[in-house]
Amino acid sequence: MSTNPTIPTNPAAPAVRLSGVGKVFGSTHAVRDVTLDIRQNEFFSILGPSGCGKTTLMRMITGFEAPSEGTVELGGVPATGVPAHKRDLNMLFQSYALFPHLSVAANVAFELKVRKLRPKAEIAGAVREALALVRLDGYGDRSVSQLSGGQRQRVAIARALIARPSLLLLDEPLGALDKQLRAEMQLELKKIQREVGVTFVTVTHDQEEALTMSDRIAVMNGGRVVQVDTPEGVYERPASRFVASFIGTSNFLTGTSDGHALSVEGLGVLPLPKTDVVGEAHLAVRPENVGVCGKEPAVPPGSAALRGTLQQSVYLGGTVRHHLALADGSTFVAQTHASGAAGLTPGGPAWAHWRPDAARLLAE
CATH class of the missing domain: 2.40.50.100 (RNA polymerase II/Efflux pump adaptor protein, barrel-sandwich hybrid domain)
Structure with missing residues (x-):
């Protein structure tokens, strides 16, 4: 997904503001009356079981889905009706969507070249900086087929961040990794987010993942946000029996x-x-x-x-x-x-x- 914004945003406003957002598919209410603010430069997780509406909510933030009701603001600017490619954001998919026939550097540079977001003379330097950010210095000439699962994910992160979007959305970002590597990448993702100062919004059903990485968590059930709090808050002070049973064991x-x-x-x-x-x-x-x-x-x-x-x-x-x-x-x-x-x-x-x-x- 491209980051080629045409609408300026206000850095003093919430990175994302959802006001009474809902989505209906036929007779099914996938998302119901969601109102929340996601702060600038925070790592925010949308957590819930399969079918709770979290992916639909994320797609309304990105612009892939239009709300049936309510409004979406990005950086204080109304985004409802603004197409996805006009929003100052990028998205990291679980599959990574890398090009196997291209080198690591070519994968990372792809968006800059296609969208002409940087002068050609600056692209190589930008790619080196992006790879250094994800601890892949010297990997630019390798084929992505030669990389481990964790390394492929780092390449995908570098590609998503190279244009420095205001907002990065991550869809089950660690789901394809084994347990040990997933635990390592939880800490790595949080470290990268702090270094780049970009707002990260991740969608996950993995409680440990959300608790480890997030500054705050929105817990969803049945299309609704049932609690928004810090990891400690949702674990130690659950607002309902559902939250207490879904997050951890009670x-x-x-x-x-x-x-x-x-x-x-x-x-x-x-x-x-x-x-x-x-x-x-x-x-x-x-x-x-x-x-x-x-x-x-x-x-x-x-x-x-x-x-x-x-x-x-x-x-x-x-x-x-x-x-x-x-x-x-x-x-x-x-x-x-x-x-x-x-x-x-x-x-x-x-x-x-x-x-x-x-x-x-x-x-x-």
């Missing part, structure tokens, strides 16, 4: 809150963290915030404890995941350090316990 206890305690059928009354939630509610507790032991613990006032039966303990390296069967037939999970749980025997009694600030109460 235990849920459903009952009735009076603001001080939660009554759970079959399990009794559990003390609550400070909350304004009254009525039907879910108590969410992350496994890593749960302690477990083989005899009834002496918990501090306000802390909670549940008795269960240890089903199994799964060794995960530095940690162990313990699965407890509770009296109501549900399963509760605690994840501790390998040496953090004593006196546990499969089939024997086990108590899960946690501090008040380790739990979060979510309205039904």
Whole structure:
């Protein structure tokens, strides 16, 4: 996709502003009433399960799709109705879309040459700078067929950034890489984004990827944005049961809150963290915030404890995941350090316990 903008943008305005944006395909509402600002020079992720509308939302930002309702602004300038090639942005696809018959340098220079965005005399220098940015100095003469998956992705990033767009959109950018390389490239992408000072917007279903790379995350479900926050915020302070279950793993206890305690059928009354939630509610507790032991613990006032039966303990390296069967037939999970749980025997009694600030109460 080309970066040959004809409409000047305002660097003081949000990089992207979506106001009441929706998209309808026939009778299907793919995106519903999305309003959010993406700040200049931030790494922003749109995260959600397959079919949640995140790719459609990205396509409306790029101009590949027109909103059925609402408006899109780029750098403070209305973009609704502006064709994709007139927007000051570029896009990195999961497939990379490299030309196998061209060298690395020719791939990176392709857009500059075709769109005549730089004088011919400046192109070689621009290509060297772009390859240095992605740690591929000296690779210009190689064929892309000689490169590893991670190196191909770096070439694609260099090509996307060589014209210095105001905004780079990335569609599942690490999906084609193996797990170890994906983890390395998460850090590399964030480092590159900081160095170039370009706003990055990535679309992904990978929670770890979004948590690792992002300054902020928009979580989508059913065509709607259900929470926008920092990685710490969406993990530690989820706004709904969906967010708490989609990002990471949570235990849920459903009952009735009076603001001080939660009554759970079959399990009794559990003390609550400070909350304004009254009525039907879910108590969410992350496994890593749960302690477990083989005899009834002496918990501090306000802390909670549940008795269960240890089903199994799964060794995960530095940690162990313990699965407890509770009296109501549900399963509760605690994840501790390998040496953090004593006196546990499969089939024997086990108590899960946690501090008040380790739990979060979510309205039904």
